[in-house]
Amino acid sequence: MKGATTGGIRISDVIAHPLTQKLPRPTVTSWGSYEEVSMVLVEVRTDAGIVGIGETLGRFAPRAYARLIETALKPRLVGQPAASIGTHWAGMRRALSGRAGGMLLEAMSGVDIAPWDILGKTAGLPVATLLGGMNRTEIDVYAAAVNWGPLPEMEAELAALIAQGFPLIKVKMARPVDEAIRRIEAMRRKAGDGIALCVDANWAYELDEAIEVGHALAANGYTWFEEPLAPEIEQGYEELRRRCAVPLAAGESNFTVDQAKRLVTSRTLSVLQPDVARAGGITETRRMADFAGAFDVAYAPHIGMSGIVCETASVHLSAAMPNFRVMECEGDRSPFKTEIADLAPGCLRQRGGKLDVPAGPGLGLMIDWDAVARLRSPE
Template identity: 40%
Template sequence: MKITNVEPIVLKAPLGEPWRIGTAVFTSMSSVLVRVDTDEGITGYGECMVRFAPAAAAAVVEEILKPVAVGQDPFEVELIWDRMYQVMRGRGHSKGYMLEAMSGVDIALWDVMGKALGQPIHRILGSYGRTTLPVYASSLLFKPTEVLVREAEELAAQGYGAMKLKIGQGVEPDMRNVREIRRALGDGVKLMVDANCAFDTLTALQLGRQLEAAGVYWFEEPVAPENLDGYTKLARAFDMPVAGGESEFNRWAVKELMVREGIDIIQPDLARCGGFTEARK
């Protein structure tokens, strides 16, 4: 089997109301799908998670990654991944749009393999035997406290046993939302928070102590991804788990967080970190 074409497909849709988080405001949602065709008529699809300028990721797929992949055997996914990465690593492009674009191609290759073998991807990767997985509702965005409480109650009524609240507005407003949601839900629903890298280390430390006292289940992306010393300081200061990794793009960056003991829960994003091939490492 050989790859005959790689096509990026830009998707963009307006939002009914802006999504506000700690470090951005979104008025639309964007993504890039990647379609990989083969000479045996099997087509695979992948996704590049691109929130801004999706045309940039599409250009990387079309102009840099497509020439690498076309003509290759999709089952040689490790070789294709390494060749895609090598094209730009010497030019400093080992994160960001390059890895997001690679993610879409890689996921599509795994989709091709799954379809060719007639198996779901989890079995090809080496299934752990699970038939169900716990889920949580994500996310409660920046809105008035009374609206957040109502949305949290609605999610709990739907059966969600855990949900995530976006924070990053400041210690007092963030804690007000946490307290009111916790009061409404009681202790039977897990509440996690996600700062989307909004805080400096000192503010995250001050807020984190209060979050821990309030029974928050984890504190996600409290500081900027390059602030490795901050992650380590926070992870050592709390019994509450520190989560993150969504803003990292390869195994070497995540390894550094792990070696420094700066993270308790790793959250790689398949559509950003290089796809299945990189995430499993």
């Protein structure tokens, strides 16, 4: 639809599609085991016939997210110019009178991604170019993840990810601490010196435990220690940073730039990991990445358990942001990545830890609406 007049196109409808998939194998973190997961695909239609796509992180109760989108957000967008993305964001934010966060921000995130897709399709440009320039045509990705479990299984999973060509691999960590340290050392031995490793604890620890694990990670040359503590324990993160040499990473649990402020300005975090389908869409994630860049903190998108739209939006942000470090890339071939769009998932497209950025207009995705119908969440 290149050549259409961007300013004249108006949003005519916002449709939320709640989707549920069974995972090819359970994802096991310190929180437990996930056997199925949900999301919401957001479709924003315009009076010019151009359709934009977004994705909302809604792992559970996807129908509740869809209802939130269609009742609280849609009325604020229908009839508005599609290109007024910042205005849409501010208008949707006003649907929640309290502090930013929770389901509403996740719902907004999916709705915010779609007009970027529309704008790109209208202009005939990739979203990365709209975000300030295609600064790289391929991006670095890392493998996520080796699941927490019995050591032989973890070693087998690590070997499989090494065989896929990833130079940086994430390992899930949990309690107890002595078992964690045993795995940290064993994974390093198995990987050798040529493969970089990082760890994700998904808030498994209290501060004293995290300090102990952090020392083991530093001693074994790990690249980062992700979410060692609950995201609210900001002074704990600061103390951990003072006491351990291992770089800290977090951000997937944060909403908006405001929730990243303290740990970025103090440079407690070395790596900020917002999820575009949770933190506030492309609009807010770009703000967060820019903000991190101003304090010499790297941007590394989180896409865990997401679909192909979240992944692809993150690829465009990665291509554009100057402080981009590396993007998460899931090894599993879940239906949310393999079935709902024509673009193969990152784990299939990556070669030696590099992933091409889609060069077509918008996000560069063609949705398979039959697959969307097939994956629709049960009543």
